[in-house]
Amino acid sequence: MPKRTRPRHGSLQYWPRKRAKRIVTRTRHWAPSKDAKPLGFAGWKAGMTHVQLVDQNSKSPTFGKTIVKPVTVLDAPSLFVAAIRFYKTSFNGDRAVGEKWSKLPKDIKLKLKTDIKSEMPKEFDNITLVVATQPAKSGMRQIKSDLFEIGIGGTSDQKLAYADSVLGKEINAKDIFKPGEFVDASAVTKAFGFTGPVKRFGIRIQTRKDKQMHRHVGSIGSTVPRHIDWRVPAAGQHGFHTRTDFTKKLIMIDDASKVTPSGGFVGYGLPKSVILIEGSVPGPRKRLVRIRKAARDSRTIPIDVKYISVESKQGK
Numbered sequence: 265m266p267k268r269t270r271p272r273h274g275s276l277q278y279w280p281r282k283r284a285k286r287i288v289t290r291t292r293h294w295a296p297s298k299d300a301k302p303l304g305f306a307g308w309k310a311g312m313t314h315v316q317l318v319d320q321n322s323k324s325p326t327f328g329k330t331i332v333k334p335v336t337v338l339d340a341p342s343l344f345v346a347a348i349r350f351y352k353t354s355f356n357g358d359r360a361v362g363e364k365w366s367k368l369p370k371d372i373k374l375k376l377k378t379d380i381k382s383e384m385p386k387e388f389d390n391i392t393l394v395v396a397t398q399p400a401k402s403g404m405r406q407i408k409s410d411l412f413e414i415g416i417g418g419t420s421d422q423k424l425a426y427a428d429s430v431l432g433k434e435i436n437a438k439d440i441f442k443p444g445e446f447v448d449a450s451a452v453t454k455a456f457g458f459t460g461p462v463k464r465f466g467i468r469i470q471t472r473k474d475k476q477m478h479r480h481v482g483s484i485g486s487t488v489p490r491h492i493d494w495r496v497p498a499a500g501q502h503g504f505h506t507r508t509d510f511t512k513k514l515i516m517i518d519d520a521s522k523v524t525p526s527g528g529f530v531g532y533g534l535p536k537s538v539i540l541i542e543g544s545v546p547g548p549r550k551r552l553v554r555i556r557k558a559a560r561d562s563r564t565i566p567i568d569v570k571y572i573s574v575e576s577k578q579g580k
Contacts, residue, residue, distance in 0.1 A: 274465030274497055281464075284506045288410045288552055289450045295557045297417030300426040302393060304414045304556035305437050307340030307539055308404055309451070309549050311529035315515060315540070316571035330570055335515055336545045337523055338553055339535035341401035342434040344372055347394035348427045349413060350385050361385045363394070366432030371400045372409045391416055391423040395435070397552065403520075403533035410552055437517050437539055443567040445514045446558035451547035455504035465497035507546040511561045515540040516569060526576040 294303045314334050319326045347365040351358040362385035368374065374396060392413045399406040416423045441447065461467050462479045470478040484496050492498075516523075520535040528534045532549050545553050 272495070273467045276495065278505065278507075281505065282501055283455075283504045284452045287452050288412050289452060289506050289508075289554055290412070291415070291450065291554060291556055293559060294415030294417075295559045295562065297557065300416065300418030300422035302414045302435060302440050303417055304554060305340060305435075305440055305539075306343065306395075306397060306410075306412070306552055306554045307338030307437075308402060308532075308535075309545065309547050309551050309553050310337045310339045310403065310532045310535045310538070311549055311577065312336050312544065313523065313525065313573045313577070315569055315573065317515070318568040318570065320565050320568075333515075333542055334544070335540045335542055337529065337535065338539040338541065338545075338555075339402045339404070339520070339532070339537075340437050340517075340539045341398050341536055342436045343395040343414075344369065344398055344409075344434055345393050345427075345430045345432065346372075346374075346396045346411065348384075348431055349392045349394050350388035351390040351392070352385075352387060353389040358390060361388055364431065368396070372396050372398065373407055374409055374411060376411075389420070391420070391427055393427060393430070398434075401536060403528075403535040404550065405533075406550075412554070415556075437537070441514055441517060441539075441555075441557075442564070443514060443516050444565045446511045446561045446563060447514050447541065447555040448508055448510050448558050449512050449541060449545040449553055449555050450506065450508040451545060451551050451553040453503050453505050453507050453546045454548040454551075456502040458500065459502040460499045461497040464500065464502045467497050509543075509545055511558050512545065512555075513542040513565065513567075514555075515542055515567055523572055523574065525574045527578055530577050 297303060312334055314332055316330050316332055319329055319331045321327055347363050349360055350362040352361045364382050364384055392415055395414055396409040396411050460479055461481055462469060481497055484492050517539050520538045523538050524534055547553055
């Protein structure tokens with residue numbers, strides 16, 4: 265009888281599979297840009313729907329025809345620019361050397377002390393914006409705002425001039441992105457808690473005549489060396505990991521009235537202003553999803569949307 269061989273079950277691309285430290289992801293790389301404007305944004309995942317649009321891929325068999333695509337709807341109200349953060353490049357990476365804060369409005373709830381009298385340092389190499397989400401302007405019932413950093417494009421002088429102009433003001437998604445651009449979406453994935461190796465790695469369930477257990481690994485390795493290899497599938501944390509989906513097409517940025525289905529999004533509510541991204545993105549509904557300009561593809565493809573489904577998603 266021939267030997268049965270197959271690829272291993274479960275990817276080793278992400279390891280260790282442990283819980284994310286923060287529910288809001290961090291971005292370590294920003295695509296280079298000559299324009300002095302923010303390079304990212306964020307919104308809460310409201311749900312999914314589908315659209316009909318014209319296929320613009322010249323290499324596709326359906327080029328020029330109307331096709332159906334699933335889209336993710338992000339509830340993305342404006343972000344408040346709370347501070348400017350200055351970095352100095354050193355031998356072991358960038359190091360924060362100063363911050364310049366603005367006065368926070370009353371509807372932004374943050375448990376931190378802000379130094380409004382802080383000033384710009386004399387020497388710095390890079391600048392980022394510290395922004396706060398505004399749940400009061402969304403369909404969320406969340407009260408506390410989330411705080412994170414966004415990179416800026418352009419030269420050092422252009423970055424500083426732009427940062428000073430928007431400090432203490434709001435920025436919108438339309439000021440940063442336009443339909444047809446590619447973006448990277450990052451979020452903390454849906455959590456499943458502590459699960460076994462069958463659900464966690466997708467290994468085969470043992471047959472009826474196997475001894476004692478069925479939802480376990482058939483062989484955990486040889487007797488020598490006398491330890492279990494770390495690659496052997498085992499029970500443990502499943503989900504709530506930080507993940508990034510690269511090169512997702514941005515379909516539309518518009519008012520939510522054109523997208524919201526009858527009765528609102530199931531388990532979310534009624535968003536105010538939305539971003540439509542082709543396909544799925546990490547995270548469950550109500551999870552904050554950060555988007556940035558694509559690191560691998562800077563093209564802009566024309567978008568011609570013919571129809572947006574607003575049928576009720578209740579009971580589906």
